[in-house]
Amino acid sequence: MAVRTEEIGRSWITEKVFLGKPFGEYLRSLVTPFNAVVALILAVGIPVSAVRFWQGLGAVTNLSDTTPWGLWIGFDVLVGVALAAGGYTIATAVYVFRLEDYRVIVRPAILTGFLGDFFVVVALLFDLGQPWRLPYPMFVSFGVTSVMFLVAWHVGLYLTCQLIEFSPAIFEWLGAKRLRRIAISVSVGVTIFGVMLSTLHQSALGALFLLAPHRLHPLWYSSLIPMFFFVSSIAAGLSIVIVESTISHRVFNGRAGHHNKGQLDKLTLGLGKAASLVLFTYFGLKLIGVMNEDLWGLLTTPMGQWFSLELFGFILLPSILFAWGAGKRNVKVVRATAGLTVLGIVLNRLNVSVIAFNWESAQRYVPSWGEIAVTITIITLLVITFRWIVNRMPVLQDHPDYPGGH
Secondary structure, three states, rough: HHHHHHEEEEEOOOOOOOOOOOHHHHHHHHHOHHHHHHHHHHHHHHHHHHHHHOOOOOOOOOOOOOOOOOOHHHHHHHHHHHOHHHHHHHHHHHHOOOOHHHHHHHHHHHHHHHHHHHHHHHHHHOOOOOOOOOOHHHHHOOOOHHHHHHHHHHHHHHHHHHHHHHHHHHHHHHHHHHHHHHHHHHHHHHHHHHHHHHHHHHHHHHHHHHHHOOOEOOOOOOOOOOHEEEEEEEHHHHHHHHHHHHHHHHHHOOOOOOOOHHHHHHHHHOOOOOOOOHHHHHHHHHHHHHHOOOOOHHHHHHHHHHHHHHHHHHHOOOOOOOOHHHHOOOOOHHHHHHHHHHHHHHHHHHHHHOOOOOOOOOOOOOOOOOHHHHHHHHHHHHHHHHHHOOOOOOOOOOOOOOOOOO
């Protein structure tokens, strides 16, 4: 009996983990150019990470008392949370508004959102001087009026919601039918709760900068900045879903069972229309922010010209291109515009947190090579985790036992 159980365990691992290949063959299949690049990145990033945790922030970063937040907050956290918004935007469209055409992309969108938020937490461990105090805002320094308290609880609860939303795919992979039924039965309620949390934690990240009116340049500082962060996250979510689905269709073509080209193109055009409307709304809100504070005179300064580039080149222009591409049914334009929008979101978050922050300080912050290496390492870990899951679980295709299970 013990031998039989061991054989069943080996068979399960071979099928579920090693993709049905004997262990030796599976190891040989890992020798690819992509994995060689991954190994090189990890060979640099892991030792740098070890030095950071062993010797502290000063050993690998250019952070200081003047600039306590740098690349790890500006990119790894603020950009990461914004680009993770694809999960709640598509889940809301499918589970709440019943836009069934988009059901085929809901699982990869939720997975991307979950992994994005999860690795944001990983990045926070690097940025905190005492990483073991990560849960302090939630359980120790219990202050309900603190923005950090809100962000911590929102991210923690929303990660749980995303895991529940994605769990049907995990249970299908494990063959746990009863647990799958339970997860599906609560999906609508969990999605609604998750949307509420997303609305709050996206805007709460912007609210953090309300505490620094004398540090953030007036063109980026606004009482509307929580709204800016929330609305722009929707545009970011829609755009990253377009980018992710395009890449997945090419890289995982053998597993994208329900992603036929015609259907994917139709969904891409629909997402482009929605992104155009959201970006135009965002553009209007940014103009209102300038008008409210009467900042027109600052637009002629060097920082004002940089602000104008962000406003017109990465908000208004993509809005127009999305509308034009969707109207002309030009999928290539919509996909290229999605990439431009993602770059615009990256630029905005870095402007707010790094470039336009402490803008009058004589000591300008420039990230160290160690900070850059850790950031690249975290992104690489996210990519290979996504790849590992998609290659094993029914994310881009239906499970044979659950046709139409998405």
